[in-house]
Amino acid sequence: MSSFIDITNVISSHVEANLPAVSAENVQSLANGAGIAYLGKYIGTGITMLAAGAVGLMQGFSTANAVQAVARNPEAQPKILSTMIVGLALAEAVAIYALIVSILIIFVA
Secondary structure (H helix, E strand, O other), X not given: OHHHHHHHHHHHHHHHHHOOOOOHHHHHHHHHOHHHHHHHHHHHHHHHHHHHHHHHHHHHHHXXXXXXXXXXXXXXXXXXXXXXXXXXXXXXXHHHHHHHHHHHHHHOO
């Protein structure tokens, strides 16, 4: 539990250190509506990257289940391993697509 708290403290301090300072110009641009598009880009990017987080979680579950299957039936290890690698590659493709979409949202939109 303490390692989770330490990680969240590190992340929050990193975010606070890298946020731009709020100035009168930033507040005025938000009032004009330009900041809403800026904010929307980063909210959209965050939502897109949730897919990458979900992929990582599911890859962990699938690997754990493959290890359990090999532990129960060691003779089926080559077939289980090859099926797991194909499944992980397909899942990783989704994470790569999410990363590409996030980069496009930030730099192109």
